[in-house]
Amino acid sequence: MPEDKVNLLNLDRAGLEAFFAERGEKPFRATQVLKWIYQYGVDDFAGMTNLSKALRERLAEVAEIRAPEIVSEHRSDDGTIKWALRLDSGNHIETVFIPEDDRGTLCVSSQVGCALECSFCATARQGFNRNLTTAEIIGQLWAANRAMQVRPREERVITNVVLMGMGEPLLNFDNVVRAMNLMQEDNAYGLSKRRITLSTSGVIPALDRLREVSDVSLAVSLHAPDDALRNELVPLNRKYPIAELLAACRRYLGEEGSRRVTFEYVMLDGVNDSPEHARRLVKLMRQVPSKVNLIPFNPFAGSGYRTSPPERVEAFRQILMQAGIVTITRKTRGDDIDAACGQLAGRVQDRTRRTQRLQAEGRLAERLS
Ligand code: SAH
Numbered sequence: 001m002p003e004d005k006v007n008l009l010n011l012d013r014a015g016l017e018a019f020f021a022e023r024g025e026k027p028f029r030a031t032q033v034l035k036w037i038y039q040y041g042v043d044d045f046a047g048m049t050n051l052s053k054a055l056r057e058r059l060a061e062v063a064e065i066r067a068p069e070i071v072s073e074h075r076s077d078d079g080t081i082k083w084a085l086r087l088d089s090g091n092h093i094e095t096v097f098i099p100e101d102d103r104g105t106l107c108v109s110s111q112v113g114c115a116l117e118c119s120f121c122a123t124a125r126q127g128f129n130r131n132l133t134t135a136e137i138i139g140q141l142w143a144a145n146r147a148m149q150v151r152p153r154e155e156r157v158i159t160n161v162v163l164m165g166m167g168e169p170l171l172n173f174d175n176v177v178r179a180m181n182l183m184q185e186d187n188a189y190g191l192s193k194r195r196i197t198l199s200t201s202g203v204i205p206a207l208d209r210l211r212e213v214s215d216v217s218l219a220v221s222l223h224a225p226d227d228a229l230r231n232e233l234v235p236l237n238r239k240y241p242i243a244e245l246l247a248a249c250r251r252y253l254g255e256e257g258s259r260r261v262t263f264e265y266v267m268l269d270g271v272n273d274s275p276e277h278a279r280r281l282v283k284l285m286r287q288v289p290s291k292v293n294l295i296p297f298n299p300f301a302g303s304g305y306r307t308s309p310p311e312r313v314e315a316f317r318q319i320l321m322q323a324g325i326v327t328i329t330r331k332t333r334g335d336d337i338d339a340a341c342g343q344l345a346g347r348v349q350d351r352t353r354r355t356q357r358l359q360a361e362g363r364l365a366e367r368l369s
Contacts, residue, residue, distance in 0.1 A: 067139030080334030111167025127350030
């Protein structure tokens with residue numbers, strides 16, 4: 001029965017070694033199979049020619065290599081590509097590839113929808129269905145490479161991964177960590193810790209756990225310089241307020257002097273974008289080795305927010321820069337195909353009744369209903 005098969009995309013190196021050990025095979029089989037799957041993009045055991053025919057046949061009986069299926073592709077004028085991937089009958093997620101001169105970044109989702117209710121984010125409007133499996137997370141890289149017809153080992157078109165798609169990665173801890181292990185694993189994608197960025201709204205206990213098991217780069221969605229405003233924009237702040245979050249960021253960086261946390265700050269017209277907000281942000285940023293990414297708000301129907309005018313963003317940036325804080329205004333990419341930050345909205349079977357509630361309040365946009 002196909003549903004009984006082990007999907008090997010769910011196993012990192014340790015898991016794959018255990019899988020082979022249980023079947024009386026040597027651990028180096030794990031290395032061979034990792035290479036076939038991730039470096040050659042193979043999903044058929046018959047093609048794994050350095051395994052014996054008997055082993056290939058046995059594997060085909062008990063295991064499979066199954067990534068989420070791409071059901072649509074949109075290409076932006078700026079080269080950004082957005083894919084919708086089908087997970088099961090009711091749920092689709094989105095994954096975005098962003099090419100730049102010196103790198104290619106894949107923006108990966110970690111959950112179907114999101115359980116947090118950040119007020120300015122399109123994904124939040126969709127409610128939440130479930131965590132992605134490891135296979136569904138690492139499968140986004142696998143499927144994107146295949147869709148771009150890339151040989152991951154030789155071409156390395158995807159050089160960076162950001163966990164900044166749909167969902168809160170730290171609320172899907174184990175699967176996200178296992179997928180990040182595969183991104184870093186030499187025999188899989190072999191990306192360095194600096195090329196993988198996990199973005200979080202600030203789930204402090206999970207951030208402390210992450211430090212024990214991983215060393216990827218950290219981005220924190222801050223968006224406000226004080227608790228009153230952040231409570232409104234990122235309701236998770238009521239549980240994990242700014243001072244505690246910054247302390248957790250310092251613990252995450254540890255003693256290693258060269259590392260920094262990237263703080264993301266979405267620029268909302270008339271909400272969090274005044275010079276006074278910038279000055280208060282400076283005081284916070286002095287407490288952690290940091291850099292700041294200003295993200296122009298990407299609008300979506302019914303959001304209730306407007307994008308800060310560019311002069312206001314620039315004035316804000318200048319205040320931070322003059323205080324010695326490295327601050328970049330993010331270029332909006334892929335907005336013509338709704339692939340920009342906060343615009344990802346796959347198809348989510350909402351289990352939180354949020355869509356119904358928002359619909360009742362008349363706050364849900366057409367596109368998302
Ligand atoms: N839940 C994680 C991962 C999502 S990352 C987190 O909060 O960090 C997505 C990034 O895009 C976050 O920084 C998020 O705050 C930002 N974002 C969300 N909606 C946005 C919008 N409409 N315009 C610009 N940025 C947005």
